[in-house]
C-alpha cells in the first residue's frame with residue numbers, strides 16, 4: 001500500500017487536468033483493502049480511480065482517491081474449445097487484450113486500444129466495433145464497501161446495457177471491483193471469424209484491402225487499431241476521455257420526427273422494443289461541432305463526440321464546453337445528450 005498526501009492528478013487522468021487530491025492510496029491486495037476499510041477510509045469522501053480515462057475532475061478532490069492496483073491473470077478453466085480467465089482489477093486492459101490475441105483466443109480483439117484498467121471495464125460495459133465486455137464476462141468480484149466482504153456477481157445480475165451496469169446505480173460507491181472473469185473461445189486460424197466481429201464496414205474494408213481470407217484474430221485486431229489510431233486522439237498527446245457523450249436511445253416515433261430535419265440520420269436496433277440508438281456524432285457534425293475550438297479545449301478534429309483538451313484547459317473549462325454542447329443538442333433535437341464519462345466535482 002502506498003499513501004500520498006496532496007497528490008497531483010495530472011498524470012492520473014487522460015484529460016490531463018492539473019488538479020490535486022487531498023490523499024491518494026494505492027492498494028495492491030485485498031488484505032490492504034480490508035485494512036483501509038477498518039481504518040474507516042470509506043466513511044469519508046472517496047473516489048475509486050483506475051486509469052482515469054473515463055473521469056473528468058472539475059475541482060481539486062477534497063477526499064481520498066483509491067487506486068486498486070490488484071494485479072494477476074489466471075486461467076481458471078480450459079477445455080479444447082474455451083478458456084476461462086480471471087484478471088486483477090489493476091491490470092491494464094490493452095495489455096490483457098493483446099495477450100488474449102497472442103494466445104489466439106477469440107473475443108476481445110475488437111476492444112483493443114481502449115485505455116484504462118480491467119476493474120473499470122464492467123462499469124460502463126465498455127464497447128466498440130459491435131462488441132461489449134458483457135459478451136464475454138462470466139462474473140465480477142468486488143469488495144463490498146459497506147460490509148467489508150468480498151462478493152461475486154454473475155453477468156446476468158450486473159444488469160448490463162449500452163454503456164451501463166449495476167455499478168453505475170445500486171452498487172455505485174458500494175462495490176470496489178477487485179477482479180473480472182471472462183470466457184473466450186480457443187481459435188484456429190483456418191476458421192472464418194464469426195460475423196458478429198465483422199459488423200463494422202470499416203473493419204471489413206481494411207481486411208479486404210490488406211489480407212486474404214480466412215482472416216485471423218490478429219488481422220481483426222490490427223484493423224481495429226488502424227481505425228482507432230486514425231480516428232481518435234492518442235492518449236498522452238491530446239487530453240480526452242474518448243467519447244464524452246453516449247449515443248442517445250430514443251423512441252421510433254422520435255426517430256421519425258428527427259428524419260424530417262436530418263433525412264440521412266442512421267439508426268441502430270437495440271434489444272428494447274420501440275427504441276433505437278442514434279449516432280449523436282451525426283447531429284453534432286451538422287451542428288458544427290466537429291473540430292471546433294472553444295478557448296483551450298474543443299472537439300476532436302475527426303470526431304465531434306470527443307471533447308479534447310488542446311492547451312492545458314482546466315477541468316472547469318472542459319466541463320463548461322460539455323454543458324454548451326449538451327444545451328445546443330437539446331435545443332436542436334429536444335433530446336438530452338448524456339455524458340458517458342464520470343464528472344467529479
Ligand SMILES: Cc1cc2nc3c(=O)[nH]c(=O)nc-3n(C[C@H](O)[C@H](O)[C@H](O)COP(=O)(O)OP(=O)(O)OC[C@H]3O[C@@H](n4cnc5c(N)ncnc54)[C@H](O)[C@@H]3O)c2cc1C
Pocket residue numbers: 014047048049050051052053054055068089113114115116117118119120121123124125126127128175176177178232233234235240241242243342
Ligand atoms: C482515447 C480514448 C478512447 C476510448 N474509447 C472507448 C471505447 O471505444 N469504448 C468505451 O467503452 N470506452 C472508451 N474509452 C473510455 C475508457 O477508456 C473506458 O471507460 C475505460 O474502461 C475506463 O477505465 P479507467 O480505468 O481509466 O476508468 P476510470 O476513469 O479510472 O474510472 C471510470 C469509472 O469507473 C470507476 N472505477 C474504476 N475502477 C474501479 C474499480 N476497480 N471498482 C469500482 N469502480 C471503479 C471510477 O470510480 C469511475 O466512476 C476511451 C477513452 C479514451 C481516452
